[in-house]
Amino acid sequence: MKKIGLTLFAALVTLTFAASSSFAGDAGKGMKYAAKKCAMCHSFGAKIKKKGKIGPSLEAGIVGKKAGQVAKFKYSKPMKKAIKNGLVWDEANLNTFLKNPKKFMKGTKMAFPGVKKDKDLADVMAFLKSL
Numbered sequence: 001m002k003k004i005g006l007t008l009f010a011a012l013v014t015l016t017f018a019a020s021s022s023f024a025g026d027a028g029k030g031m032k033y034a035a036k037k038c039a040m041c042h043s044f045g046a047k048i049k050k051k052g053k054i055g056p057s058l059e060a061g062i063v064g065k066k067a068g069q070v071a072k073f074k075y076s077k078p079m080k081k082a083i084k085n086g087l088v089w090d091e092a093n094l095n096t097f098l099k100n101p102k103k104f105m106k107g108t109k110m111a112f113p114g115v116k117k118d119k120d121l122a123d124v125m126a127f128l129k130s131l
């Protein structure tokens, strides 16, 4: 009986560990991902050399902020509407947007198919939080 208890305990610890490690993103990996997939359009400040100008700069950080705050950037019509309606890039909205931009916002100018792997998404989120 004691042995079963121990085995169960070990299994639980392993499960808990596996679950937490698959959801907590790695900012370093996220930065690499962003350098490859986002930086041709966005700039991220000193951390990534490549500085895209097609999209709004994300240098000042974006997680938890109001959408559409980059002055002089010409946002698309649906984005302008969302801004007017008070869209905030909290983690839930950002996750859904980045997973499939066109599904989250029909007609957005962000021509990016989306971050398909949950693991990459968690890493990118950790990186965006570090800005």
Ligand code: HEC
Pocket (backbone or CB within 6 Å): 034, 037, 038, 039, 040, 041, 042, 054, 055, 056, 058, 062, 066, 067, 068, 069, 070, 074, 075, 076, 077, 078, 079, 089, 098, 107, 108, 109, 110, 111, 112, 115, 124
């Ligand atoms: C092909 C260019 C392109 C790529 C690649 C791209 N974006 Fe964008 N992004 C844009 C454009 C253009 C907009 C403005 C959208 C609009 O006005 O509809 C935008 C908007 C955004 C916004 C909203 C910003 C704001 O000011 O409210 C976020 C956040 C964002 N992108 C993050 C990302 C991340 C993270 C990646 C990589 C996983 C990425 N983008 C990849 C072009 C791109």
